Amino acid sequence: MSKGPKPAEILTGISYQPPPKGWMDVKPDFRPGTYCNLASPKWMEWIDYPFPASRSVAEDKWELPTDWKEIVLQGMEDRLSRFRSLKLFFDICVRCGACADKCHFFLGTGDPKNMPVLRAELMRSVYKRYFKPAGRLLGQVAGARDLTEDVIKEWFFYLHQCTICRRCSLFCPYGIDMAEMTILGREMLSSVGLSIDWALASVAQCYDKGSHIGATPQAFKDMVDFLAEENERITGITTQPSYNRKGAEVLFVMPSGDYFADPGTFTMMGYLLLFEYIGLDYTLSTYAAEGGNFGWFESHEMGKRLNAKIYAEAKRLGVKWILGGECGHMWRICNQYMPTWWGPVDFLEEPVSPITGTRFENAKVHKMVHISEFTADLIKHGKLKLDPQRNAHIKLTFHDSCNTSRGMGVFEEPRYIIKNVLPEGHFVEMPPNTIREKTFCCGSSSGINANENMELRMQGGLPRANAVRYVYEKYGVNHLGCICALDRATLPTLLGYWVPEVDVTGITELVGNALVFDEEIERTTDLRDRDLVGVAEAEEAEEAEEAAAAAAAAEEEE
């Protein structure tokens, strides 16, 4: 972040003291750097979103449809009748405050409306006013308030300071899930034209072309082909995948971040190497070229509209089952929603690893296997020859992605892989209150990894970065591992700001580094072209030897 505050300014500027005025009287402060831009009408038209218009957050008037209030209230009524969660979560909160200091946005901003309890209250107060007799009658003393333009702006501001990470829901004695309320709140916002540009651009591109980055089929193929060439250059192994190939056994779906930009691309190279190594009969799809799903960050329906391509493509290509890459929200969606949206999935088979024969019984209805499960199973069965020394330059700590942690429960598989591809003692955990189910979000998930809100992202990611700094200082950790493409897209920026000494890596990248092929060329670098430990020394020794030999020869000549 070139402009904006320095790390020390953010950190020492945080105060957890609430302001003197009551929260109903405090309006959101739309300061540049803290909010996402409103969606451009172009994207809205692409995906038939209502009320497209050019809107600016900074302006006083947001050009809402004339009956915006009725639409929002009608939308709330509708969602109350369709989601028991919403009704229940509105009704049973006791405001005990257990969630308050669990939210990374509260910890990073100190803004009391980022305490999940109060963020929920921003919506709950409207619910009370229009749907509860006490609120209708008593108004403010019953915690109710009118739905005004200021309130809707406040929703927009704070519902995009929630990354749907569910850390609050873990600590809530009743399991109240802010993530659920945030998604439903964002649905209501987009029903009156208020979506954020970054997310909606990705959604529109994904809907239209196949991936968030808007790659056409040929561009997608170019990108992946290039990574296969890189593999060949570094390892001497040809890892050319097939595209849209009918009759392949497995369809591999990954998030676009993995073929679009560093360091995700190195994870993609790792996938290609792994599949080549085991001889997997797989194909990639240019149509289902996106496992990630920014649509779900806007609404359940948009999530479903984007997710549709995965099963549809698996069916069209006639594969047996689907393998999914390293991605957080993709897996949360695939786990929580996909089978319910489209099931029963009888056009696919119960996944069986063709290499080990393992039946993935935990995916028998879903028909989709997580790459970490798949790889861990391969390693467990001794199917991979791994040389951990090739990762000896890496001292790793592991960031549990919020979605696969609290929305699925993937903790051990990646750790098992890590322990097998890294030398002994090269993996350390961050403090226990910041990992596993208590993990902190990267601070930029749920579609808010835009540029215009960079200050906010750095604040939201503070707790994560703070824990990374701790292991960096204590153990000399130089890499943060993760199984999430949004992490790989956003954590480099976050760590560049807070802990620039630490790089971000996917786990399959480490597998790719460590895999020993029979016919490979001599490996002198990792997949990022960095010298392996010992290689420089070996080269030096070689050079010295050559020099000595030359000197000896010269001597002899004399």
Added chain:
Amino acid sequence: MTDFFKLHFFVPLAAVLGLVVIAYVGVQANLQLLFGVVVPYMAVLIFIEGMVYRLIQWARSPVPFKIPTTGAQGKSLPWIERNLGEKLDNPEDTKHVVGRMALEVLAFRSLFRNTRTEMRKDPADPEGARLIYWSYKWLWLGAIAFHYAFLVVIIRHLRFFTEPVPGFIHLLDNVDGFFQFFVPVVYISGVVLLVAAGYLLLRRLLRPELRYISLAADYFPLFLILSIAITGILMRYFVKVDIVAVKELALGLATLKPKVVPGIGVIFYMHLFLVCVLIAYFPFSKLMHAPGVFLSPTRNMPGNNRWVLHVNPWNYPVKFHHYDEYEDRFREPMIEAGIPVEKEQ
């Protein structure tokens, strides 16, 4: 003191004091029939009807998706072992969901996880401060003490409504009064209830962020419960009432043969009236967290989405970009790039 705080603190305080005054005035005006018989029956009726109404209201909305908060490793490869704690934090089937819920309801498992975050200023740190997370069990302790004390008090009160008094109530009575000091013997549960409720009130008042979020709906039940406890304790230890008469009234209510029993002190009617208000208020308040937790989809569903299909009753088809349209649009470049297509033109 903000206006917001004043509104949300003093209005419920005044309301509860008002309730006490109403009971006092009522008894002075010889309305024992109203306060001793009619109001209790009405309160119970409102409670039952309100509860049924609220539960039906919740139940009418379906649970479209299986969204448990997974608090531990999920069921995965057979060699990835999970201990019982992990199975309860990320249940794979109904049996473990029941276990998770039992732990949640009986032991406040999620609250037990609580941490407290501190921003520690440290000049040695490059950024001048760092975040530290402490295990923080006080809220858990306060909450669990409060709820169990309340439960014991309620069960203990059954001795007024039963004749002969069942053995387990006697037993509980004896345990509760185990530490024999003062006459009559002091019930530990009453003391714990008062202290715990006092803690829950004080933390709201003293911690700035809690004071900031607290509403009248949070103070009102606390004031109500505190005043119930205080009138109860006053009545037992200090301002004695005719206990035999009280039991006669209570038994009359319980056996649906209500009668007004003369000679019961006004403090009893204050106590009873406050209890009635609490009972009637219950279904329309945040106290519904008690039945609500059982319905909470993040806690009462197993994390088995991938092998047990969950059906959404309102699942509807959505518009999406079909492959055919996609290929129609990109056919030429796809062919050029050597990507297989369905139709060559």
